[in-house]
Amino acid sequence: MNADPETPVAVTVDGRDVTIGSGSTILDACRAADIETPTLCWAPNLTPVNTCRVCVVELEGSRTLVPSCSRPVEAGMAVQTDSERVRHSRKMVLELLASGVDLAQADELAGWIDHYDADVERFGPSVERIDEPVRIQDDLYIRDYDKCVLCYKCVEACGDDAQHTYAIAVAGRGFDARISTEFDISLPESACVYCGNCVGVCPTGALQFKTEFDLRVAGEWRPDDQSLTTTVCSYCGVGCNLELHVQDERIVKVTSPEDHSVTSGHLCIKGRFGWQYVHNVEPGDSPRE
Numbered sequence: 444m445n446a447d448p449e450t451p452v453a454v455t456v457d458g459r460d461v462t463i464g465s466g467s468t469i470l471d472a473c474r475a476a477d478i479e480t481p482t483l484c485w486a487p488n489l490t491p492v493n494t495c496r497v498c499v500v501e502l503e504g505s506r507t508l509v510p511s512c513s514r515p516v517e518a519g520m521a522v523q524t525d526s527e528r529v530r531h532s533r534k535m536v537l538e539l540l541a542s543g544v545d546l547a548q549a550d551e552l553a554g555w556i557d558h559y560d561a562d563v564e565r566f567g568p569s570v571e572r573i574d575e576p577v578r579i580q581d582d583l584y585i586r587d588y589d590k591c592v593l594c595y596k597c598v599e600a601c602g603d604d605a606q607h608t609y610a611i612a613v614a615g616r617g618f619d620a621r622i623s624t625e626f627d628i629s630l631p632e633s634a635c636v637y638c639g640n641c642v643g644v645c646p647t648g649a650l651q652f653k654t655e656f657d658l659r660v661a662g663e664w665r666p667d668d669q670s671l672t673t674t675v676c677s678y679c680g681v682g683c684n685l686e687l688h689v690q691d692e693r694i695v696k697v698t699s700p701e702d703h704s705v706t707s708g709h710l711c712i713k714g715r716f717g718w719q720y721v722h723n724v725e726p727g728d729s730p731r732e
């Protein structure tokens with residue numbers, strides 16, 4: 444094994460030569476070759492957990508398809524990202540996901556569902572769904588587990604990859620598997636510290652800022668009309684960068700750049716949710732008041 448992750452390694456992706464550091468993944472090599480690859484459970488600021496398999500590629504010499512997001516490159520690898528086998532597998536994964544989960548707000552997946560011509564009705568309407576009311580237990584974020592694809596991103600962000608709070612985990616097995624607090628107690632009673640890092644990484648809207656949720660319910664969520672302003676958090680000396688999403692001259696949510704050297708996209712409760720003073724309203728008041 445090569446100890447230096449920067450040692451150049453030569454591979455081919457769809458016949459294109461790519462030279463990339465040995466610490467890279469096949470997904471990195473695909474991106475270096477300008478080949479778009481769907482991902483769902485992967486994020487640049489989280490450890491890959493390999494739960495979704497939407498990123499699979501064909502690797503010469505490998506009996507099975509391999510997840511590009513986590514498989515490290517090796518010298519001489521020949522990768523195919525658009526073979527019949529890969530297209531078939533990605534399409535099937537998307538169809539299976541859509542059969543059990545409400546993907547209406549999974550914007551990135553929508554493009555891939557179109558791309559692979561996935562039939563989201565293929566497995567019929569009677570498949571198992573969580574199908575429970577949206578959980579609204581505070582003024583900061585909501586949980587809508589009918590939209591949860593069990594990608595584990597929130598678990599990673601709450602645990603080893605960012606917050607180290609471990610307030611949520613996957614409970615149950617098989618069809619009963621779901622994201623849960625300990626003993627399914629309410630969020631305010633749980634170990635959650637409301638950093639919102641789980642909300643920041645959720646790809647489907649299953650975890651969602653309450654401000655965004657309220658605007659969506661009112662039919663007023665308009666991302667195309669929103670501006671993004673990057674600033675520095677005013678609360679403490681850590682110096683986190685905040686991205687203020689502003690619609691109609693009101694902050695509607697706060698994120699942080701995934702590639703920022705201080706935050707890696709993660710924040711604490713103050714930077715993430717403590718912006719009401721800008722509009723001189725109390726937490727829980729509508730941002731429109």
Ligand code: SF4
Pocket residue numbers: 590591592593594595596597598622641644645646647648649650
């Ligand atoms: S709540 Fe969101 S981030 Fe967490 S597992 Fe479900 S889809 Fe993934």
Ligand code: SF4
Pocket residue numbers: 676677678679680681682683710711712713714715
């Ligand atoms: S987000 Fe939290 S840790 Fe970061 S600068 Fe603001 S108060 Fe400090």
Ligand code: FES
Pocket residue numbers: 481482483484485492493494495496497498499510511512513
């Ligand atoms: S993105 Fe690679 S397994 Fe989910």
